Amino acid sequence: MELVIEKCSESPDYAEELSDNVFNSDIVTSHEIRYQFQINVIKTFMSGMEKKGVPVPDAIYDRLGVLMGLPEKEFVERLYLNEEGDKVLAKFSEAINQLSMGTTGLSVWQASCDLANLFRLVPSSEYKRVVELGSGCGVSGMAISKLSNCEVVLTDYDDNVLDLLKKNAVKNGLMSEEDGDTSINQAKIRCLDWCDFDFTEWKEPADLIIAADVVYDTALLASLCSVLRLLLRTAKAAIVACTRRNEASIGCFEHHLKCAKLEIVEYFEYENGEYRTLDDLYYTHPSNFPFFSSLKTPTIFYNIQPKK
Ligand SMILES: C[S@@+](CC[C@H](N)C(=O)[O-])C[C@H]1O[C@@H](n2cnc3c(N)ncnc32)[C@H](O)[C@@H]1O
Incomplete structure (x- = not known):
């Protein structure tokens, strides 16, 4: 300013x-x-x-x-623009309150913006099909789909969130508006509850799993890690972005990853436009998916794969 x-x-x-x-x-x-x-x-x-x-x-x-x-x-639009600031890259409807209709999924969270920005840095043609867990408004899933031109399966378990996901996928030109019209089908919306997941019924294989801001309720982390483990039977990797709010939930997540025989093969953080690895290597990359919050804390990225 x-x-x-x-x-x-x-x-x-x-x-x-x-x-x-x-x-x-x-x-x-x-x-x-x-x-x-x-x-x-x-x-x-x-x-x-x-x-x-x-x-x-x-x-x-x-x-x-x-x-x-x-x-x-009650619902507003969040826009993300191209580098020149003259075109809309992606847009999302979201609730103005972070907790709305009993869910956190109707508003956008920091980790999903930072995960979207990561895909701007490393758009990949390696991944043809991506599944997102706990999609909420769908920022990261729709960003990777648009930036890497891949199919995305956006999942959540809350009905209002699933409705909003559909609205946002249509807004971003990734899905046809009419039910049954499959002419635009780069995104699919599916109900996937981490606590009630039957892998034998799951029909959406993918080569990459992503999730943003799903590590907050320690009671859910064993189920979440078990879903990750099952989906990683076919997918090559899972990228999970977490906001570092409290060490207990981060520690609990890492513990449940181990229990599920999953390995963290890469770890880095993003804050103030800078990526930082554990070896203190820095890379500056200001975000095109900015998120403003009074809580100043980094986003952690995990690259997770099955233990060899
Ligand atoms: C904090 S929000 C994050 C939403 C979005 N990924 C983002 O970062 O903006 C957590 C999301 O996880 C979803 N969630 C919570 N428990 C879940 C469960 N048992 N199964 C599937 N999704 C769940 C919520 O509905 C919500 O959309």
């Missing part, structure tokens, strides 16, 4: 361009991006401009006025 305000103070044209191409752009005004988020960004911009004594274009005041008159909706 400081850089943007600096540029506006150097050239009034820049502030006008910012108004047309960002605050009042078609991308922003034609989607239901959380109003409070837009209001906060505009207010921060205005207060920075005021401090520098730079006039704010009228169109930005007008936009703020419009936004302040709109009631916030």
Whole structure:
């Protein structure tokens, strides 16, 4: 923001361009991006401009006025843009509350954004079919499908989450809107409950398993690891992204991986646009799937395979 305000103070044209191409752009005004988020960004911009004594274009005041008159909706849209910021890469409906209708799956979590960003760094043609566990809004599964052009099977166990997944897959052009129309079928939605999984009935083999932010309830981790073990009979690897919230659940997950005869073959973390390995090797790669949270903690990535 400081850089943007600096540029506006150097050239009034820049502030006008910012108004047309960002605050009042078609991308922003034609989607239901959380109003409070837009209001906060505009207010921060205005207060920075005021401090520098730079006039704010009228169109930005007008936009703020419009936004302040709109009631916030229960479901909003989250957009991810290309590098140039002029095209929508992917978009997701999500609830504004992280816990909604009794589930955490109706809103997007940090780990899924960071996992999506990892696939931007390493899009792979090696994987033709991916299964995602505990998909929630489907950010990571749909991102890998779009970035690597592979099929994805998005799974969850909550009915409202499964409905939202379908809506988001249609929004992202990965599924036909009409039930029974299979003309667009890059994504499939399936109910998969870690605590009630019958592998003999499972008809969706894949070569990669992914999951984001599924390590939080220690009571579920034995079941989750057992599902991973079964799916890894056909898949080559599982990539699990976890938010480091508390050491107990991370330790418990690693313990259950061992019990399920699964091995962590690779481990690294991502924070503030930087990947870091256990040997302290760093790689800077700012995210195209940013996630803002008051909790400042890294995302851990595990590459998991069956023990040889
Ligand atoms: C914290 S959310 C993460 C959602 C999404 N992966 C993300 O990171 O944005 C956890 C997800 O796991 C799902 N989940 C919880 N228990 C489950 C179970 N027993 N079987 C399948 N999915 C489950 C929830 O419905 C929810 O979608």
